[in-house]
C-alpha cells in the first residue's frame with residue numbers, strides 16, 4: 001500500500017517535472033530578445049526561428065514560405081486560426097473575418113515586428129485569447145522587407161530613439177517597398193500582390209514608425225484616405241471602426257491622434273494623408289480592404305512603441321471579433337456595386353476650404369541659436385505642453401473622373417501588365433484570332449517627368465490625353481479586359497494614363513514617347529511643298545500658326561516639322577497610348 005502510494009507520488013512528480021520541463025522549453029523556444037531587453041528587436045534569423053517554433057508548438061499556427069524576395073529568401077507567411085482553417089476557402093466557408101498584418105516594410109521601424117511576435121505568442125500561451133479565433137483569422141507577414149531587415153545597423157534612423165540595432169529602410173535594390181505596390185520592381189512586391197489577392201483580407205495593418213514633429217502621443221494613425229474608399233466602406237470606417245479604435249486605445253492609456261502630416265508646425269493644422277495606390281494602404285483600397293498604418297512616434301522609448309503597437313493589433317482584432325460579419329457584408333455589397341459602377345475618379349486634390357476640428361496635444365515650438373550654424377533653430381519644449389483645437393484637413397475631392405469603357409484591350413507585348421493583372425484577380429480574355437475592332441484611343445498630349453530618379457523611375461505626372469476613335473487591328477493572343485469586374489478599381493487606376501499611379505506614369509509605356517523615324521530637311525522640303533499644294537487645309541493651319549507664333553514664323557525647320565507631323569509620313573504610333581478602350585459591346 002505504502003509502496004503503491006510512494007509510486008503514485010513519484011509518478012506525479014515525474015509528470016509534473018516533465019510538464020514543467022516542457023513549459024520551460026516552450027518558454028525558452030518562444031522567447032524573443034525584447035522579453036529580456038526592451039530596447040532590442042529580433043534579427044531576421046531569430047524572427048524566422050520564433051515563428052517556426054510557434055508552428056511546431058501550436059495547432060493554432062501554420063507557417064509557410066511563399067514566393068521570393070530580392071534577398072533571395074521566400075516570405076514567411078503566418079496564419080493564426082482555429083479548426084485548421086488555414087486557407088482562404090476554409091475561412092470564407094466558416095464566415096470568418098480576415099485580418100492581415102504586414103511588418104517590416106521599413107525594417108528601420110521594427111516596432112510591429114516585435115509587437116506581432118508578442119501578439120501571435122499570446123494566442124499560443126493564453127488559451128483565453130484564442131476564443132476570438134471563433135470568428136476571425138489572422139495572417140501575418142513577420143518581415144516583408146527581408147533584404148532591409150538583414151542589413152542591420154544602429155545609425156540609419158538618426159532621429160529615432162531605439163532599438164539599439166535594426167534593419168534598413170530600403171530593400172536589396174535600394175527601393176522603398178512602400179512605393180512599389182503598383183510598379184512591382186521588387187520580387188517582394190510581386191509576392192505581396194499574390195499573397196494579398198490569395199487571402200483578400202477584410203482589414204490590413206501595415207506597421208510603421210513616424211518621422212517629423214514632436215508631441216506627446218506615442219501612437220499616431222493613418223487610416224485609408226476615406227474619400228478614396230467606396231462610400232459604404234468609408235462610412236463604416238469613419239463612423240464605427242475608427243471611433244472605437246481611438247476610444248479603446250485611449251482607455252488602455254495609448255491615446256492616439258491622426259498621423260501628424262503638417263505643412264510647418266502642427267499648431268497650424270494637420271493634413272489627411274493621400275495614400276495613392278503605390279502605398280500599401282492605397283493598394284489595398286483598390287481591392288476594397290480597409291487599412292491602418294499605425295505610426296509610433298520615433299522619439300518615444302522602444303518599449304512604449306512596441307507595446308502600443310501590440311495594443312493596436314489587439315483593439316483591431318477585438319473590434320473585428322464584434323463587427324467583422326457586418327464589414328464582410330459591406331465588402332460583399334461594395335464589390336458588387338463596383339462591378340456596375342460607371343465612373344471612376346483617377347486622382348484627387350485636397351479641399352483646403354473644409355477642415356474638421358481636432359483636439360490636439362502638442363509641445364510648444366520655440367527657437368534658439370543653433371550651435372552648428374549660429375542661426376535660429378527650431379526645438380519643441382516638452383516642458384510647455386499645450387492642448388487646443390486645430391484644423392484637420394482631411395477632405396479630398398476627385399479631380400479627373402472618367403467613364404469606364406466596356407472593355408480595355410492590352411496588346412500581348414505588355415506582358416508585365418498582363419502578369420500583374422492576373423495576380424490581381426482580373427479576368428482577361430485572350431483573343432483567339434486576329435480581330436479588327438472599333439475602339440477609342442488616347443494620344444498622350446502632355447506630361448511632366450521627374451528631373452531626378454524616384455524609386456528607380458523618372459516617373460511622369462500631370463498627364464493629359466486627347467481621345468479619338470479608330471479601327472484597329474488586334475492579334476491572336478492580345479487581351480480583352482471587360483470592366484464588369486470586382487477588380488474594376490485596380491483595372492482603371494492602373495490602365496488610365498491620367499491616374500496618379502498609372503502604369504503610364506510609372507514608365508511602363510515610355511517606348512511610345514520617342515519618335516522613331518524623322519526626315520532630312522533638304523529631302524523633305526520638296527515633298528512638304530507638294531503636300532501643301534495638295535492639302536490646302538494643312539497650308540491654312542500652317543499660315544495661321546505663323547501669324548500667331550512669331551518664333552515659329554522665323555523657324556524654317558519648325559515649319560517643315562509642322563507639315564511632317566500633319567502628313568501621313570509622321571508615324572501614327574508616336575505618343576499613341578497602346579491600350580485601347582472598347583466603348584461598345
Ligand SMILES: [Zn+2]
Nearest residue numbers: 106109208209
Ligand atoms: Zn515607415
